[in-house]
Amino acid sequence: MDWGTLVATLGGAVIAISGTVLADHLRARHDDDRGLGARRREVYIDFIAAAGTAHTRLRELAQSPDAATELEAASRAALVEARLYEVRERLFIDASAPVAGAGQVMFERLRALRREVAAGASTSSPAFHDAYHPYIEAVWAYRVAVRDELEGRSLTPADFGWTAWGGRERCPQCRQSVLAAHS
Numbered sequence: 235m236d237w238g239t240l241v242a243t244l245g246g247a248v249i250a251i252s253g254t255v256l257a258d259h260l261r262a263r264h265d266d267d268r269g270l271g272a273r274r275r276e277v278y279i280d281f282i283a284a285a286g287t288a289h290t291r292l293r294e295l296a297q298s299p300d301a302a303t304e305l306e307a308a309s310r311a312a313l314v315e316a317r318l319y320e321v322r323e324r325l326f327i328d329a330s331a332p333v334a335g336a337g338q339v340m341f342e343r344l345r346a347l348r349r350e351v352a353a354g355a356s357t358s359s360p361a362f363h364d365a366y367h368p369y370i371e372a373v374w375a376y377r378v379a380v381r382d383e384l385e386g387r388s389l390t391p392a393d394f395g396w397t398a399w400g401g402r403e404r405c406p407q408c409r410q411s412v413l414a415a416h417s
Contacts, residue, residue: 256322270328271384277324278380281337283371285344288316292348296357313344336372336379343369363408367400374399 291312295305315321318341325337338398347365374389382388391399402408 273328274330274333275384277321277328278322278333278384281318281325282373282380284316284318284321285340288313288318288344289347289369291316292344292351293357296351296362296363305354306352307350313348318344330383333376333379333383336376340369340372340376343372358407363402363405367405367408369401371398371400378385 243367292309295303295308295312322337322341326334329337343365347362350361350365353361355365374391378389391397397403
C-alpha cells in the first residue's frame with residue numbers, strides 16, 4: 235500500500251469536510267443575523283404602532299372627558315389595551331441598546347402624558363402640552379435611532395422644514411399661549 239496516496243486522500247477529505255462545516259457555520263450565522271434583523275424591524279414597528287394606538291386613545295380621553303369616565307382607569311387601560319407593555323418587553327429582548335434606550339424614553343414620556351390625562355388635562359390645557367410635546371420629541375428620537383440602525387440614514391427636523399422635533403413652533407395652541415403671554 236502506498237502511504238502517500240492514503241495520506242493525500244485523507245488530507246483532502248479533511249479539507250473538504252472542514253470547508254463544508256465552515257460554510258454551513260457561516261451560512262447559519264448569516265441566517266441568524268438576518269432573522270435578528272427581521273425580528274428587530276418587526277418589534278420596532280410594533281412598538282411605535284402600540285404607542286401610537288395608546289396616544290390616540292389618550293387624546294380621545296383628553297378631548298372629550300366624559301363625566302362618567304374614570305380617567306385614571308381609562309388612561310391606564312389605553313396603554314394596556316394597546317399592548318404597549320407586552321411589546322416593550324419584546325423591544326428590550328431584541329432591540330439594540332440605542333433603540334431600546336430611545337424606546338424607554340418614549341415610553342416614559344407617554345406615561346407622563348397619561349398621568350396628565352388621568353388628572354383631567356384637556357388637549358387645550360398647558361399641562362397637556364407640557365407632556366405632549368416632550369412625548370412627540372421622544373417619538374422622533376426613537377424613529378431616528380431606528381433609521382440609524384436599520385438604514386444608516388438619519389433624519390433631522392430640517393428635513394421636514396421644522397426647527398425641532400417637539401413641534402411647539404407648529405402647535406397653534408402653544409403659539410397662541412406665547413402670543414397671549416407677550417400681550
